[in-house]
Amino acid sequence: MSIKHGLLALLDQGPRYGYQLRSEFESRTGSTWPLNVGQVYTTLGRLDRDGLVAPDGEDDEGHVFYRITEPGRAELRAWFDAPVSRTNPPRDELAIKLAMAVAVPGIDIGTVVQGQRAHTLRALQDYTRLKTRAAEDDMAWQLVLESLIFHAEAEVRWLDHCETRLARRAAERAPAPAVEQPVPPRRRGARR
Amino acid sequence: MSIKHGLLALLDQGPRYGYQLRSEFESRTGSTWPLNVGQVYTTLGRLDRDGLVAPDGEDDEGHVFYRITEPGRAELRAWFDAPVSRTNPPRDELAIKLAMAVAVPGIDIGTVVQGQRAHTLRALQDYTRLKTRAAEDDMAWQLVLESLIFHAEAEVRWLDHCETRLARRAAERAPAPAVEQPVPPRRRGARR
DNA sequence: AGTATATGTATACCCGGTATACTCATCACG
DNA sequence: CGTGATGAGTATACCGGGTATACATATACT
Incomplete structure (x- = not known):
């Protein structure tokens, strides 16, 4: 919209x-x-x-x-x-990716997090560089840039947070690794 | 995707x-x-x-x-x-709204910012409430929730930032205002 | 003269989001 | 016992956003 x-x-x-x-x-x-x-x-x-x-x-x-x-x-x-609804926030591909990654065996979440972190940091540097160049009277552009910066910073912080969480989980799992099988929904007849 | x-x-x-x-x-x-x-x-x-x-x-x-x-x-x-591209970030409706608002005469940006701030704060409270209820072993859901929280916090901070910027601009534009509108006291924080 | 580039309008196509149709099974209730 | 609500399950219609591209004209560079 x-x-x-x-x-x-x-x-x-x-x-x-x-x-x-x-x-x-x-x-x-x-x-x-x-x-x-x-x-x-x-x-x-x-x-x-x-x-x-x-x-x-x-x-x-x-x-x-x-x-x-x-x-x-x-x-x-x-x-x-009317405020922009943040009760049904738009799908965040990164969040979905990590939510999927924690359950998919055979992929190293740490690597995913690190790769994303580096990428987001680069984007953040681009934004700050643009900010130094932005015309001082162009308020709209400055606000947009700062929005991008604030969100990129939040993303980096979240990625770091994910890493500590995952490390903690790994430490807990190492002694007694327990894998839970996904339980499909109850099966009831579906034949037409 | x-x-x-x-x-x-x-x-x-x-x-x-x-x-x-x-x-x-x-x-x-x-x-x-x-x-x-x-x-x-x-x-x-x-x-x-x-x-x-x-x-x-x-x-x-x-x-x-x-x-x-x-x-x-x-x-x-x-x-x-491959990392999720943050060089072409998805359109942020709120940022666009404020970028437009700064140039459209006849609308009070302060009101827009305040309305959004209240709404986002409410969403933030919902998230933190959900977080206390989240199952401790449901890592994916927790990470997603924390992503939402981090981004909502960033949004609130950005909105506050916008307000100070806009206030500064208003001060520059009207160097000698006869009567200042009283600004209601800011409530910061409200986190877990 | 020819080619690249900017301006300008318009359409085709894909994907995501939402609503809805339709069927079959289970369960609650009078 | 019949009926209606609900949930499981598959499928399609429609809309809006995103991208590419067609097509035309004017300007500028070589």
Whole structure:
């Protein structure tokens, strides 16, 4: 939903055309999340279909403009008013990977953690380097960068935390390794 | 890609059928990311199409089993070996929202930040409550929960950081404000 | 002149997320 | 005993986001 509302926020500042929306979206988020142009046009189509934006004619250069409608403004307002739900957080591939790794025999979780840690640390360094270069007046880009930094730092801390946990488990298991078999759900008949 | 590989990881431990895969996937991630059954079947179809799994017959109760293939094992191994890319991080709706909010006139960013902060704090409390209840031997679920906690904490810290940044900007923009809006006292922490 | 690059619109395709249809078995209840 | 709720189980429809690509024009470089 972030693209839809992001475009609405931009259109709230005046009519725009597709390519322009992409440029502005990316300059706001500092090219962190490169926005495929195709998504702009498909999203504009859906917004138009839902009555949140409306075509606003073409200029002499052939740019197809859109403007926000009143329902669109209401939708935008609602987006800003309601918090982003963190009760159903988006799937985190890394967390899933480790959750799977703890039970899959034959793979070394320590190596997985270390590889990820190094990778995330590199990303973190890239972010901090970008931050020193960021224009001082570009508040949006700075905030986005700092969000990325905070989350990357949290990830590194979590990875370290995983390592100590896993080490503790390994120590407990070493004396008397116990492997639990996965129990499939109760089987009841399923034949049609 | 996490579903695809998650299913491969489960199938690596022996043939399974669709419904069973959903149950095990959810028990691993502790029901954080409820997995719609439909996705299991469509994903299994794609995995079959790509030769990473193969049908493994039905049992007497009509369960349609799948098993992992050699290419499937290679794919799984590659997934574990390569770190999750944090150079192209997934779109963060909250970061986008604030990046847009700083430029949209007529909306109070402070309110947005406060609303989100309260919401994220509530989610954080839910997580810590769940953590006290988590079975001690359920390592996967614990790790996932701690990942969520670490990220929620990072989000709260980032929101506080945004507030101070925005306050500083406001001060620069309005050097001599007649009346300052009183800022309610910050409550920090609230951790386990 | 030809080629690369930027601007600009649009469509095809894949994957993830959600809802729903449909069947069969078990269990509770009046 | 019948009926209805619930759970197990498979499957499909639909939507939105992500990526690639087609296609056209203008500018710039060689």
